[in-house]
Amino acid sequence: MNWQQWRTLCLRDIRLAMRRPGETLHVLFFFIMTVTLFPLASSPSATTLQAIGPGVLWVCAVLACLLLLGELLESDWRDGALEALLFMPLNLPLALSAKIVARWLCGALPLVIVSPLLGLQLELPASVLPMLAGTLALGTLALLFIGAPGAALILGTRNGGMLLGLLILPLFLPVLIFGALAVAGAQAGRSVEAELSILLALTLLTVFFSPLATAACLRLACE
Amino acid sequence: MTFNWRRYASPPHCYRLISRILPALWAISLLLGVAGLLTGLLLAPGDVQQGEGYRIIFIHVPASWMSMIIYLAIALWAAVGLVLNTSLSFMLMTALAPTGAAMTALSLLSGALWGKPMWGAWWVWDARLTSELILLFLYLALLALRAAIDDPRRADRACALFALFSVINIPIIYFSVRWWNTLHQGPSITMGQAPAMSDQVLLGLVLMTLAAWAYSLAMSFSRLRLLILQRQADTGWVKQLTGACR
Numbered sequence: 001m002n003w004q005q006w007r008t009l010c011l012r013d014i015r016l017a018m019r020r021p022g023e024t025l026h027v028l029f030f031f032i033m034t035v036t037l038f039p040l041a042s043s044p045s046a047t048t049l050q051a052i053g054p055g056v057l058w059v060c061a062v063l064a065c066l067l068l069l070g071e072l073l074e075s076d077w078r079d080g081a082l083e084a085l086l087f088m089p090l091n092l093p094l095a096l097s098a099k100i101v102a103r104w105l106c107g108a109l110p111l112v113i114v115s116p117l118l119g120l121q122l123e124l125p126a127s128v129l130p131m132l133a134g135t136l137a138l139g140t141l142a143l144l145f146i147g148a149p150g151a152a153l154i155l156g157t158r159n160g161g162m163l164l165g166l167l168i169l170p171l172f173l174p175v176l177i178f179g180a181l182a183v184a185g186a187q188a189g190r191s192v193e194a195e196l197s198i199l200l201a202l203t204l205l206t207v208f209f210s211p212l213a214t215a216a217c218l219r220l221a222c223e
Numbered sequence: 224m225t226f227n228w229r230r231y232a233s234p235p236h237c238y239r240l241i242s243r244i245l246p247a248l249w250a251i252s253l254l255l256g257v258a259g260l261l262t263g264l265l266l267a268p269g270d271v272q273q274g275e276g277y278r279i280i281f282i283h284v285p286a287s288w289m290s291m292i293i294y295l296a297i298a299l300w301a302a303v304g305l306v307l308n309t310s311l312s313f314m315l316m317t318a319l320a321p322t323g324a325a326m327t328a329l330s331l332l333s334g335a336l337w338g339k340p341m342w343g344a345w346w347v348w349d350a351r352l353t354s355e356l357i358l359l360f361l362y363l364a365l366l367a368l369r370a371a372i373d374d375p376r377r378a379d380r381a382c383a384l385f386a387l388f389s390v391i392n393i394p395i396i397y398f399s400v401r402w403w404n405t406l407h408q409g410p411s412i413t414m415g416q417a418p419a420m421s422d423q424v425l426l427g428l429v430l431m432t433l434a435a436w437a438y439s440l441a442m443s444f445s446r447l448r449l450l451i452l453q454r455q456a457d458t459g460w461v462k463q464l465t466g467a468c469r
Contacts (some may be wrong), residue, residue, distance in 0.1 A: 149388055153381050157371040166364045167385065170357050170391050174399035181406065198402075202395070213388055220380050 001091040006098045013102030023071060028110045035089035035118045046123045054132070056058040056182035060167070061111055062172050064144060068107040069147040070161050072099065073218070077155045083222050084208055093211035096218065100144050100211070108140035124187065131186040135199060139179040142203040145210040146171050152217035175202055232309050234451045235460045241444045248444065252437030259430030267423040281427050285435035286330040290358060293323030293439060297365070298390035301383035313379035316386065316453065318446040324438050325364035331355055350404040354397045361389050372440065375454065405407045 017024055037055045044049055076082040076099075085095055115136050116129040124132065150168040154160035178199045185192035234324045247300030262279035269278040297316050334352060335345045347350065368385055372378035455461045 026258075102266065149384070153368065153385060154371070158373075159371060163364075163367055163371050164358070166367050170360045170364065170396065171389065173228060174392075174395050177399045177403045198399075212385065217381070217384050220384065222462065223377065 001094045005090065006094060006121075009095055009098040010105075012101045013099050014106055014154065017102070017106035024106050024110060025066050027064050027107055027147070028114065030067060031060050031111050032114065032118065034060040034063060041121070048081060049123045050187070053119065054128075054180045054187060056120060056122065057115060057132060057136070058139070058176055058180040058183070061115070061140060062169075062176055064111055065108065065143040065147065065172075066165055066169070069144065069151045070105055070164055072103050072144070072148060073152045074151075077221070079177055079209045082155075082218065086222050092215040092218070096148065097145075097207070097211040100143075100148050100214075104141050104144050108144060109137070112137045112140065119194050124183075127190045128183060128187045131192070134185050135179045135182045135196070138199055138203050142175045142199070142206050145203075145206040146175065148210050149213040149217045152214050152221055155172055155218075155221040175199065178202065232307075232311050234311055234314075234455050237311055238448060238451045241247060245441060245444055245448070248441040252434055252441050255430055255434035255437055259427055261424055262423060262430055263427030267427050268417050268421055276337065276340045279333050280424075281431045283330060283333040283337055284428060285432045286326045287355065288432060289435045289439050290323060290327035290330050290355065291469055292324060293298060293319050294358060294361070294386075294390065294393070297323065298386045301386040305383050305387070310379075310454070311451075313383060314447055314450045315443070316452055317379070318443045319439075320362060320365050320369070320382075321446065322442045324359065324366060326435070326439065327355060327362055328357040331359060348404065350397070350401040353400045353404070354393075357400070358393070358398055361393075364389075407421065 035056060038052065041051060042052065073082060076085075086092065088095075091140050112133050119129050119132050120126070147164070147168040150171075151166055152169065154164050157163060178195045180190045182195040182199060185195060231240055259281060264278055267278070269275050297319050300312045300316040300319070303309065304316065331352075334355070337348065339345050365382055365385060369378050369382050372381055452461055452465075
């Protein structure tokens with residue numbers, strides 16, 4: 001599979017997402033709304049918000065990624081496009097990585113772009129916002145890759161959406177911990193080189209290994 | 224003629240083997256359990272600092288060990304099943320999962336009961352406790368995944384893939400929870416570093432651990448027996464067997 005084919009697959013998914021902007025916007029608004037719930041449920045005082053801010057933004061991003069993953073393969077599986085992909089003379093893991101990257105570009109990148117605004121809303125200092133957006137960009141990519149095998153496993157199961165959370169939320173934990181720690185560390189003025197290195201390592205590992213696992217899970221679903 | 228252990232990968236042979244050893248296994252687990260509890264609750268001396276409350280260790284530690292070992296066993300049988308394509312491996316994996324989940328729940332529960340008098344809290348966000356909770360979530364996910372897929376063959380493979388994928392993640396999860404824990408929590412509680420145990424305590428612990436092993440094996444094998452019958456219900460040997468019983 002060459003670069004041309006990979007890009008074609010990726011662009012196809014992006015084009016499909018662009019023609020149905022509703023889905024992308026749903027996830028974006030879900031993210032914004034869940035973040036908004038926290039000050040309402042706890043307290044709007046600056047000290048509380050600053051203490052919980054990085055964690056809240058990260059948890060909400062994790063939940064939004066869960067929604068994105070629920071739709072990652074579902075519609076393509078329903079209309080048979082996924083099965084067609086399976087029979088094409090393509091490298092399946094690479095083809096799936098194109099789909100995941102497309103999903104990240106259309107679904108997760110908008111979250112990353114609005115996250116500094118939400119950070120300001122939660123009284124995070126402006127100096128932390130680049131760190132917030134940066135770790136979320138890296139982290140959401142890792143989350144989508146980690147969750148992709150789960151998204152393939154639930155195809156055609158009962159209560160797939162609920163099951164997905166149960167399956168992959170525990171596996172999201174390392175990315176969540178190091179992402180939130182990096183933001184909180186930057187907020188406290190600590191050096192966060194270690195957290196960033198581990199986050200990057202986790203991302204690289206999952207980007208490499210997860211498409212292989214996803215392909216195995218997908219072959220099972222389409223048997 | 225050499226002994227060919229691989230023939231027990233065939234469900235009828237395996238069924239006959241475990242039917243033969245199950246009563247013994249149950250008896251051993253019962254005996255070891257009674258002996259271990261007697262040693263632990265009556266013979267072993269009370270602890271200087273913790274009084275009598277420490278005796279929950281005889282349940283807590285074996286349950287925690289089993290919870291982790293069983294997940295590894297599940298992953299092992301998942302790998303064997305995926306590589307060799309043996310249906311019995313998947314059945315073993317399925318039979319082990321509920322016992323593992325029960326052991327994890329027991330470990331968390333006994334830990335909470337132990338923690339309340341010793342630390343004054345049912346739950347602390349310690350790295351080990353948190354990892355054990357995540358392990359329980361993984362067990363529940365495994366059980367839920369099986370329950371959600373109707374086709375048993377697909378369910379087998381889906382669970383096997385998930386077990387392998389998650390078992391690779393467990394060390395990473397444990398490492399990140401520890402990292403998080405050292406950053407957030409002061410040195411309020413130090414677990415581990417057990418003071419030197421007296422011989423009776425050690426004996427009780429060994430007996431209870433062996434009892435937990437025997438119980439887990441007996442329970443999983445009992446479940447495996449039923450699974451074999453269920454999966455092979457329309458084969459000749461099962462029909463013969465059930466016909467003979469009738």
